[in-house]
Amino acid sequence: MGAKVEKLKVNFKTLEEFKKFKEYGIQELSMLEDLEANMVEDDSESPFYGIYFGDKLVARMSLYQIDAKFDRYFYPPQNYLELWKLEVLADYQGKAFGKALVEFAKSFGLPIKTNPRVQSSGFWEKMGFSKVDYDMERDRGENPLVWYPEGVEPQQ
Amino acid sequence: MGAKVEKLKVNFKTLEEFKKFKEYGIQELSMLEDLEANMVEDDSESPFYGIYFGDKLVARMSLYQIDAKFDRYFYPPQNYLELWKLEVLADYQGKAFGKALVEFAKSFGLPIKTNPRVQSSGFWEKMGFSKVDYDMERDRGENPLVWYPEGVEPQQ
Numbered sequence: 001m002g003a004k005v006e007k008l009k010v011n012f013k014t015l016e017e018f019k020k021f022k023e024y025g026i027q028e029l030s031m032l033e034d035l036e037a038n039m040v041e042d043d044s045e046s047p048f049y050g051i052y053f054g055d056k057l058v059a060r061m062s063l064y065q066i067d068a069k070f071d072r073y074f075y076p077p078q079n080y081l082e083l084w085k086l087e088v089l090a091d092y093q094g095k096a097f098g099k100a101l102v103e104f105a106k107s108f109g110l111p112i113k114t115n116p117r118v119q120s121s122g123f124w125e126k127m128g129f130s131k132v133d134y135d136m137e138r139d140r141g142e143n144p145l146v147w148y149p150e151g152v153e154p155q156q
Numbered sequence: 157m158g159a160k161v162e163k164l165k166v167n168f169k170t171l172e173e174f175k176k177f178k179e180y181g182i183q184e185l186s187m188l189e190d191l192e193a194n195m196v197e198d199d200s201e202s203p204f205y206g207i208y209f210g211d212k213l214v215a216r217m218s219l220y221q222i223d224a225k226f227d228r229y230f231y232p233p234q235n236y237l238e239l240w241k242l243e244v245l246a247d248y249q250g251k252a253f254g255k256a257l258v259e260f261a262k263s264f265g266l267p268i269k270t271n272p273r274v275q276s277s278g279f280w281e282k283m284g285f286s287k288v289d290y291d292m293e294r295d296r297g298e299n300p301l302v303w304y305p306e307g308v309e310p311q312q
Contacts, residue, residue: 025275025299030290047292062297084297119181134186136203141218141240143181 003097005104008048017057023085051097059097061086072138073113075155080111102127112147159253161260164204173213179241207253215253217242228294229269231311236267258283268303
């Protein structure tokens with residue numbers, strides 16, 4: 001049984017659930033401030049996708065499409081997805097929720113770049129990601145891992 | 157007694173010491189590969205600064221100067237420093253080594269941007285850093301904290 005991946009809406013319930021994730025940061029604080037100040041509407045679109053277990057959010061990631069003109073990772077240069085804050089709550093690990101999220105991201109058919117916070121290279125390798133040739137000016141201390149769909153190659 | 161901050165050279169000893177730091181990643185692997193392949197000379201310059209305790213490297217950070225034309229954080233737009241991988245080995249924390257590194261970075265008189273990996277906002281606040289107004293297109297899930305020298309303001 002595959003886990004259902006849902007696009008998350010910006011509302012107080014979701015933002016409260018985000019606080020359980022380790023990578024809660026300035027992005028989430030900013031979403032909360034915008035909602036409180038009515039700068040964004042309740043239930044508006046967010047860049048986050050998640051998996052619910054019952055009515056509890058137990059896994060999430062953020063996806064953001066980068067325009068081809070900024071592409072410095074893929075050849076031919078093209079629109080690609082940046083994936084960040086992939087995280088499964090500790091009590092819900094080992095149930096393939098992380099895998100379900102990554103497979104969902106791949107289903108768009110675009111190349112993907114991520115910068116995993118923890119040394120989780122085993123997981124990302126199993127998901128078909130590979131490391132880039134590090135370029136300090138471009139990568140600035142990141143650990144970029146990428147996924148190439150059919151026909152896409154590293155940018156030289 | 158202030159700790160002495162040194163610019164680190166690329167050599168096998170330094171790269172071996174880097175392995176003790178949690179944030180060892182693709183950047184360091186790439187430095188090691190370049191050294192092994194003679195693509196960089198032994199003892200060439202690295203972007204890292206560190207503090208030794210005896211002959212053991214116990215704290216480090218990387219500093220990289222970004223050109224004014226790419227500046228999207230400061231007003232007026234100007235050259236600034238990106239600081240990453242600030243880390244003090246667990247057994248050597250509480251000795252103000254982190255503070256010594258950040259003060260060294262400030263001594264260049266340029267604005268600084270960092271993206272701390274852990275929620276260490278208390279430390280950064282004490283060091284005079286403040287959070288930016290989050291911009292998803294620019295910040296892509298990062299937690300950017302910045303330090304403004306006299307006369308420098310946030311970019312609008």
